[in-house]
Amino acid sequence: MTQALNLLHIDASARPGRSDTDPHGSHTRRLSARFVQRWHGARPGDRIDYLDVGQQPPAHVNGRWIHAAFTPPAAREPWMAEALAESDRLVDQLVAADVIVVGLPMYNFSVPAQFKAWIDNIVRVGRTFGFDRSRGAVPYWPLLADAGKRVVLLGARGDHGYDAGGRVAHLNHTENSVRSALGYIGITEVFEAAVESDEFGGEQLAQSMRRAEQRVDGLVDRLLRSHAAA
Template sequence: MTSILHIDASARPLTSVESPYGSHSRRLSARFLSRWREADSAKVIYRDVGQKPPSPVSADWIRAAFTPPELRMAWMADTLAESERLVDELLGADVIVVGVPMYNFGPPAQFKAWIDNIVRVGRTFGFDRSRSGEPYWPLLSTAGKSLIILSSRGDYGYSPGGRNASINSVEQSIASAFSYIGITDIHSIAVEYDEFADERLQLSIGEAETEVDALVEKLAAARRAKATA
């Protein structure tokens, strides 16, 4: 059974199926999970960081995270408790599905707080200043995990080669963080034209949903083949 970590980061609590003012990124992530359950079985862990964001990194958090586990004081373990849970959820997932809208050219602050909690020295990346060559290395490069970024944008032309591609910091920043810890099988789909609210938006939604369906079919089939190999 595939383990899926499903994360939504939109400040809008409803999908655009449920409300005309709802979230398109939530719409896509919900569709991904619905289609996956139709295609294959899955164990799903859900986190709504848009409504319940993780605590941001603090000075105490940094001190605790960079203290070797065997030397941590009790308050350090308490400070890192939330981060430990988030990392454990990530480590236990085969597929990570994130619904992340574009806010001012980047991901929401709530999602950045989640990223900051799971990019962890000693847990998702290694660091040794005495190591020959590169002192940092990914710890999840052999885990076989896939990341799916499902986004939405008010304007259009943010995909590679588009008129606004150079100012799109959503997919690239997320991919950079995940690649750093060793997750490089990354797929992205987005809805555009949200602020136009016309037929171009409806066409973009339809295209994105078709892409989601095809991606689910592809990934679910690959997981089934791997399980029976």
Template sequence: MTTLLHIDSSARSGASDTLAHGSHTRRLTKRFMDRWLETEPSARVIRRDVGLAPPAPVTGDWIHAAFTPEPNREPWMHEALGPSDRLVDELLEADVIVAGVPMYNFGPPAQFKAYIDNIVRVGRTFGFDRSRPGEPYWPLLTGMGKQLVILSSRGDFGYGPGERIAARNHVEASVQTAFAYMGVTDTHTAAIEYDEFSDARLVQSISDAEHQVDALVHTLQTRELV
């Protein structure tokens, strides 16, 4: 049985196929989940909406607690790390992470950055040892077979690799970098563009992204269910 971690980070509460001015990324993540469950209805789904219920940003106390060895942590440290522990537990349980990450001012929403800061955890998702020869950091999720799916949306167009304003796109690259640091390197993407134009190009971009999502579900299910 596959475990899917469904993450939404859009500040908009509804999807664009059911609500005027709704979220394109929520539209794509919902489509992904619906298509997956059509074929594997027994799949387990973990739902995490960081857009509407964002994790708290990390604080000095959080950092102090995270870098204190667990046997030495005081009660307040365990309390400070509690919400982060739950997010990490969800990530560890997931086979497929489906993240809706719209572009806000060329990068991920602050809500999603807070999520990343809570799951990149020393001793849980990456290792650190000052005395280790060579690189003192290493990923802890390597070899677990986790798949990361990043479903994005942009107001302008031409943000894809090699396109007119690709250098301004800091969404996929930043998310991929953080997950790769933890050991999740098998990544798949799809995105809707032209939102600010609201013309036939947007309609076509939505259609193209939905077809990419459908194809991606088929590809990953073939890999997961064999």
């Protein structure tokens, strides 16, 4: 019997609809929904958790959060547990997931602020990375390195040429910033697909969308095969 997997589906777009059903909808919501629907069709027994940080963003990290997070659990005061409650839920959700699928638009060359708030809540000392000054020059280490998690980043960009080797690739701080943050906590297997040319529209956008959807389908099939062979 195939063991059920946990899939975490995250949408980060500020646009609430999908571009295949709403003329002003999100391309990344369209791509992430396509991935999840295709996955569910192949593995209907898997659990799917949904998190919409685009519409319900996590609270931003503040001084109280930092104070609480860097206080050893045994020494925390009651208010500290409250300050970290949302972060704890997000970390627990991430830890439980085998596959994380993110609809991640580019906003001003990087990730949306609401998704950065999620990153800041799940990159947590003592939960997803360790810290010990006695280790010397490198006191940090990832805590999720052996968890076998896989991440799929499904992007959308107004211009074109942001992929590696493209004419404006040097301005793309979106996927690489996520790779850096997740790699820091031990999640290094990351796959990508993106639609470009949103600001151009017309056939240029349509062609890019077709390529992105083909890439999404290929990623689903590739990950399904690898999980079946595991």
